Amino acid sequence: MGTHVIKMPDIGEGIAEVELSQWHVKVGDLVVEDQVLADVMTDKAMVDIPSPVHGKVIALGGQPGEVMAVGSVLISIEVEGAGNLKESAAPAPVKEAPVAPKVEAAVESKPAAVTAPRPAAVCQGPMVAREANERPLASPAVRKHALDLGIQLRLVRGSGPAGRVLHEDLEAYLAQGQSNASAPAAAAYAQRNDEEQIQVIGMRRKIAQRMQDATQRAAHFSYVEEIDVTAIEELRAHLNEKHGASRGKLTLLPFLVRALVVALRDFPQMNARYDDEAQVITRLGAVHVGVATQSDVGLMVPVVRHAEARSLWDSAAEISRLANAARNGKASRDELSGSTITLTSLGALGGIVSTPVLNLPEVAIVGVNKIVERPMVVKGQVVIRKMMNLSSSFDHRVVDGMDAALFIQAIRGLLEQPATLFVE
Template sequence: MIYEFKLPDIGEGLHEAEIIRWLVREGDVVNADQPIAEIQTDKAMVEMTTPVAGKVMSLAGPEGATVNVGEPLIVLDTEAAGEPRGNQSEQSTGLKETSATVQADRGTRPARKRVIAAPSVRKRAREMGVPIEEVEGTGEGGRVTLADLERYVREREAAVTVAETVQSGIGKVEEASFARSSHAVSDRISKALFAPPSTGPSPLTEEEERIPLRGLRKKIAEKMVKSVYTAPHVTGMDEIDVTKLVEIRKSLAAQLAEERIKLTYLPFVIKAVTRALKQYPMFNATLDEETNEIVLKKRYHIGIATATKAGLLVPVIRDADQKSIRELAIEIAELSEKAHRQALRLEELQGSTFTITSTGAGGGWFATPVINYPEVAIFGAHAIKRRPVVIDDEIVIRDIMGMSLTFDHRVIDGEPAGRFMRTVAHYLENPELLLLDVR
């Protein structure tokens, strides 16, 4: 019986996914719940499993292809999964025959080894040009780790060095064939000099490198373009005197360090922003373009833009307004750690109503953040610097933080945006007000 496993809607608003890596080939016999492919959605990389057993008849396309929701991802012959039947000796023979048939279908290509590895390790292997099937895994159950990849590369480089040494020892033998090959080299040079210009992609040289725009990077690019070309972006910028905040955070950080909790400035920013969102609900909203309605969100799910080696991810802190500074610090650390391991679940990347981004201590003073569409605004917290300012006609040194607010001008105007920014600034300049929240 032929069974088509169609790409399901595994995420909020998912329409398509990119095939990052096939874990099976045509002709393979797979078991139910066996991983068959790694796909990249708008949110994260997901390992897909087949719901039924069977023989792989066809795949949706090559690695890098895009599959729409509802389209066949893989086609299986489920009757082949039950073959052969009978006693143990018959089963053994049948398995060998099946293996030989698969081998014949693939020419002389050996069956693909099933590798146990995290998506992040597979991605790193592709970046390093390492065939992960050749790497011996030292992790639990034979799992391939990043350390295994690095060891493989070192051993491969060592092998190349040995080969080069051996090759240099037979250089004299090669001299005899130099005269015969020189004419062929001359012909190749002539063709290169006088051949007509190519209309295809320019070949790689030592002066450049081409990196395919795939996976998470491609999804980020698509989302950024959609946001910028859909919503008219306007960015406001200002400075905040966070001298009190620096002192309070330093004091609380020392206390929480005893519990092995890292306290950054981000929990305070989240608390200040959620307070401002309650005062200005138009910022905690989306625009339904089909019905021409502004949809105000009644809960405060804050997305935290997080830079990883794979690209920008936005894990979500749900009901952030109901959590204390301590609780926010713990959750931020957990989500950040999972983001860097590419271990976030889909539900941890969905449903944000407002996003906060931070350039960190090493970032610039200001920026123009891109809205996390379909939200209508994004807040940027930037570096804190010691600067001279005028207070009561005197020059004093204070801790000053830059801030940015980008908003969708279809929904929000400049005047309320200015008030929103000043509200956030008020709470960050007076952080003791945030500590009054029991949650």
């Protein structure tokens, strides 16, 4: 038998060190070629590191949360063959992902010699036995629902992709083990003394660092304006009815992207990056719109490149593709970097007002709040209109308050008179 030492690979872009986010194997596990061994976190994305060999894990080179230099020992695997010590860098990463790691299907190769690692959880009906430190995959809404019901999420079998726990899984768990109607209410009012400590590593650490850096370095100020979106919502409904089947459905986002593109022609100072160390502002002709997207591990910002050259449907298709890629763990580092201005929206949960944090080194971020119907006075008459607030933030080191207000007012005019979005 021999030992194959895998070193931290050079992921590119001049990256000298990465953070070890999560192990997918442990000492004693049997692994096969191309099986994912670990997730590492760069400044931009999560990267899966695969095994180049079959063998047995005999040593791990670090702990989750540890920052490791490129070229340092990642893992040691016992392999069949000569007893020489072999060293290699891990092969090229098989996937770049900003979301929680997926469960990889083990591939059997030479069953007599190598078998797939045993599953970490054993399922029986809607109940599952997981290891005490294993964190099941679930959305924040499902975690909140489980907390309200007094359910330990690690005991619930997930029926979603990669074993993700869904709302219906919680209902199935209750139906099997707590079928009486008073159980959920009783559980919700039961005393609780449990605690959960969550290590801030990987993507969550990067998000925390970027948010802290942004608020400490930039001079944030926010500006909120109310917009009547009745007309553009009517246009959107008309276009969806006429072209939705052939071109795809339009949300409000591609209209907002178009409004940004048109408004930036008169306010190029908003489509800029500020290098505060070099004291240089770079204004860009290309409009690369970052679209803030929520994933299971936090906020991602995939980038719609060259929005100035895209039609409504082209923008809509690209927004949808990038959002799905980010949520499903398939967005590349290039797709998560390079934005010049960011658009952020919480959809139906958008609230009345928000104060978005800048996506440095950008100098402007436009935040979208929810649409509500309200009585408004129009030409002396009280009518019901669809209203929406834009809550936007700017870097006051670069953007003057008057310019920010005029920029948002320009967007307001374009959205309230949607024909002007397409007048050249």
